[in-house]
Amino acid sequence: MTLSMLRIVLFTKDMPGMMAFYRDVLGLRVAKDEKGWKEFDANGCVIALHNGTSSPGRRSPKIGFWAKDIGAARQELIGRGAKMSKLMAGGGLVRCEGKDPDGNPFSISDRR
Secondary structure, eight states: OOOEEEEEEESSSHHHHHHHHIIIIOOOOEEEETTTEEEEETTEEEEEEESSSSOOTTTEEEEEEEOOOOOHHHHHHTTTTTOOOEEEEETTTTEEEEEEETTTEEESSOOO
């Protein structure tokens, strides 16, 4: 199994302001513009904005990893001692969630 850093997800209640900041202030190219979900190309990594509020441990930034086979990646991580959620499918992707030892969230999905 090979994991690749793919995206950082930031939750925001101010989508227009955050979009303007990342696009206009930082000059990042908009790669995806969907309702409630925006992605910016950050030279090989994606900064994604998701509608919602940020609160530590619940809606804090999330590290997003990509894997071709989410089920196999999930099983391998569980075998290494990670606590992972069940597989979730919807919106055109398959994913599962986990937390690092400090409680920081991460996800593995097949969304590119």
